[in-house]
Amino acid sequence: DTGVSQNPRHKITKRGQNVTFRCDPISEHNRLYWYRQTLGQGPEFLTYFQNEAQLEKSRLLSDRFSAERPKGSFSTLEIQRTEQGDSAMYLCASRPPGQGTVDNSPLHFGNGTRLTVT
Amino acid sequence: AQSVTQLDSHVSVSEGTPVLLRCNYSSSYSPSLFWYVQHPNKGLQLLLKYTSAATLVKGINGFEAEFKKSETSFHLTKPSAHMSDAAEYFCVVSDGGATNKLIFGTGTLLAVQP
Numbered sequence: 192d193t194g195v196s197q198n199p200r201h202k203i204t205k206r207g208q209n210v211t212f213r214c215d216p217i218s219e220h221n222r223l224y225w226y227r228q229t230l231g232q233g234p235e236f237l238t239y240f241q242n243e244a245q246l247e248k249s250r251l252l253s254d255r256f257s258a259e260r261p262k263g264s265f266s267t268l269e270i271q272r273t274e275q276g277d278s279a280m281y282l283c284a285s286r287p288p289g290q291g292t293v294d295n296s297p298l299h300f301g302n303g304t305r306l307t308v309t
Numbered sequence: 310a311q312s313v314t315q316l317d318s319h320v321s322v323s324e325g326t327p328v329l330l331r332c333n334y335s336s337s338y339s340p341s342l343f344w345y346v347q348h349p350n351k352g353l354q355l356l357l358k359y360t361s362a363a364t365l366v367k368g369i370n371g372f373e374a375e376f377k378k379s380e381t382s383f384h385l386t387k388p389s390a391h392m393s394d395a396a397e398y399f400c401v402v403s404d405g406g407a408t409n410k411l412i413f414g415t416g417t418l419l420a421v422q423p
Contacts, residue, residue, distance in 0.1 A: 195352075224410060233399050233413030234353070247408045282353070289409065295341045295360045298411055300353040 193217070195301035197283050203307045204273055211269045212304045216285030223266050224298060225258055226282040227251065234282055240266060273308045280305050311336045313383075313400045315414040323422045328372075328387040330417045332400030335381065341403035342383045343411065344374055348396045356398075359383060370394070395421045 196215040204210050216223050221242050226234035237256070239247040242263040252258075255273075260266040270277055284298035316331040334340055342359040357368025364376045374385045383400060400414040 224408075231416075233416050236410045236412070239408040239410055241408075247410070284353075286409075295358055295403070297343060297355045297358055299355075300345075302350075302352040 195283055195285050195299050197281075197301035197304050199304055200302065201305050201307075203309065206273055206275060206308055208273055209269065209271045210273060210306065211267055212281055212283075212306075214266045214268070214283030214301060216264070216266070216283070217287075217299055219287065220285035220299070221263065221288050222286040223260060224284045224286070225266070225268055226284065228280040228282055228303070229278075237268075237281075270306075273306075275308045278306055278308045311340060311402045311404045311412055313342075313402045313412065313414040315400050315417050317417050318415065319418045319420070321420040321422060322390045324392055325389050328385070328390045328394065328419065330385040330398050330400075330419065332383045332385065332414060333381050334383055334400075334402050336402060336405075338405065341405070341409075342374075342376065343401040343403075344368065344372070344383075344385050345399045345401055345413075346396050347399065347416075353399070356385070390419075390421050392421050392423065395419055
């Protein structure tokens, strides 16, 4: 188990630039989640993939945000025309396939990508 | 909708004394509940999870939590704090929908004094 890997660890960008983050989930985990965490807050859900299908998007995910998981393995999160309010830690998590109707499996989180928009 | 409320944003204890981090949940059905810990500059780590098999759940590093339906609580405890326990702790509930996404509380920052 190599864990969930996120790159880069840190990204500093100027307002208006585009940025892209990558997440490599644990192999055989078909479910993948993106969260955003700002200072002093708990992580907030952004979007969810099951295999390559994006099945849910939070209202937090504005038009400037797009996420993909083209082959059902790694995922990317792109932010276009970044704003200072986008500064946050972006967390990726993965989970094995669900079993039955009751799913108590935990999410396995990566170490996150910290974005600073200047 | 499912939610959790962490009643204390900061808790400070002395090393060797008990830890109590409080969490209340709101759920329209029997919830799946978790506690995660986040050390500075590190990822979120699962401490324990409630699976409805037992109301008292034991986790890693000596932590445990008790599910109390009558009080809608899931407080985290540890008999004796260690310096290495200093971190941020999140109470988490699964939303139970099709995605089973996790909904996090706002966190409790635990400080351990020598």
